[in-house]
Amino acid sequence: MTPADLSSTVLHAVRRAVDEDALRAPVPARVRVERTRPGGSGDYACAVALQLAGPAGIPARGVAEILRERVAGAPGIGRVEITGPGFLNFTLDPTAGGAARSGRVREVLEKGPRYGWGTTCAGQVHQLHHRREVRAAVVAGAVAKLLRAQGALVRTSCEEAPDPDWARLGVTVDAHGRPPVPLGETRPVPAGATAGELLERLGADAARWGLLRPAGHDHAALGGELLVQGEGNPLFLVRYAHARARALVREGARLGVTGVYEQSADVPAPALHSALDDHPGVLAAAALHQAPDRLARHLETLADSFLDFQGVTPPLPAGDEKPSAAHRSRLALAEAAGTVLAGGLSLLGISAPDHL
Template sequence: MTPADLSRTVLHAVRRAVDEDALRAPVPARVRVERTRPGGSGDYACAVALQLAGHAALPAREVAALLRDRVVGAPGIGRVEITGPGFLNFTLDASAGAEARAARVREVLDAGLRYGRVTTEAGRLHRLHHPPEVRAAVLAQSVARLLRTQGGQVLVGCTEETDPRWEDLGVRVGLRYGAEESAGIRPVPARATAAALLDRLGRDAALWGLQRPAAHDHATLGDDLLVQGEPNPLFLVRYAHARARALLREGERFGLTAAYETDVDAPALHAALADHPGVLAAAALHHAPDRVARHLETVADAFFDFHATTPPLPVGDEKPSAAHRSRLALAEAAGKVLAGGLFVLGISAPPHL
């Protein structure tokens, strides 16, 4: 793990703590880590807890403990200690990091679309209600799916008569009850009907446009959602999934089967896969499907970087090897996470684009 990797890992921990409402402070643009000075503890030290303590209205050592809990066990980190007024000190462990990455990839492949699902909310019933408006109906449905990823049971109701065209967007509303009985889903309205959106954009693009912006922002429903290229994040997310599936099919021509046998140098992609369970939990807690959409963009970007710098398939005179099998396994894991996230948003993940 490089200092830049460690900095990103600590920054991920800060974001997780803020997303989970454990820490109320602004997320810094970057986190600085430095080599430990002579006589210090560990390989690297970081003072971010001291920087956040004032904003969070917490002692720096308490902030450091929150971050330590979210960094311990991360790939490449062997030990995390808190010293002095609230410094985080890291001892690196390359072998432990490789083992953790291998275990995570295998976990994703074993769990498939269910990777990141937990039973934390098992036995808890959530009641959601929304006004008779298409964006609210769509977000309520995705929030319900998110709560189910945490083990919860969910009932969704509309306060008034529903639009039958909502069903073409995957919305199922079988109940009617008022605000006093449930949690309200009230985003900024889309100012469009389900019929108009479906006719102009189709189901998947309409769902992405309704959910990608945060609920307090206006939905972006322009024709750019239909662009088959880089300017369209939805296309990139679905293309990354389709490309991962294509790599597996192409691997068969070389006699390659995905199997994570040797460590793959793709820190951004490994980090994105590791973040997925936390993203689902935070999105469920805050009723925010937009967090899932943004995370899928991160996974797709990391996948394409990995694909460009570490080709999963033999190139030129290369012979198929354990390294290629491992890269294929990582590509397959990325595809599983992308498909699972799209499912939460109600969007299809076709194997071909």
């Protein structure tokens, strides 16, 4: 693990802590790590906890504990210690990273789109109640999927008879009417349009993304930008990344290259590996906080990191180049990224076409 890799890993930990509401502070643009000075502990040290303590309103050692929980066990890191007023000290484990990454890619390919599903909410029963409003209905449906993916039993209800057009947006309601006891309601900022109007202007996939991508307290942007076929449209970016991953797998099959991640041919793509590693935690947090927007943002991060990786490190041989272990590992990583993107889009009720 290089200093840049370690910096990226710590920054991911900060973002994850903020997304999970464990830490309330602005995410820095970058995190600086330095070689430990003579007599210090570990290989590298980082003072980000001291930087975040003031905005977070908690002691630096408390911030360091929050971050240590999210960094410990990351590929390539052997031990994380807290020293002094709140310095994080890292001892690297160069032998562990490749094995961890190989195991993760293998797990993704074995579990398929269900990679990241867990038991965080096992045994829980949730009754989701919402108004007769399209955004509330779509958000409640997505939350129900996320909770079920974490093992919960879920029932949805609406205060009035559902809009018939909701079915075309993939929304189902188990019951309607005022419940006999008060229930917590799903109350995002209303869309300002009906399901029929959104379907006519945007279609089901773009409408669902536009309704789910913003946090519930923010207004949903539901304009023509959702239909733009360009990298400025996050929905297009996510679906394009998935389609690109599937195209690489198809072309690999044509060339006789099968994706198998080999520890001896570890792929240097820290951002992509981190995004895959974060996915189970993101799904659990999105379910616990009933916030599908967290999953949408994570898919954008994953898509960005995948497209960067495949642009810099081509997964397939070119010209007269012979297939190697490096190509097999890269192709397996590409297939894993596409698999996670498809699974995430499915939980949001959005299709993941193989061709765009």
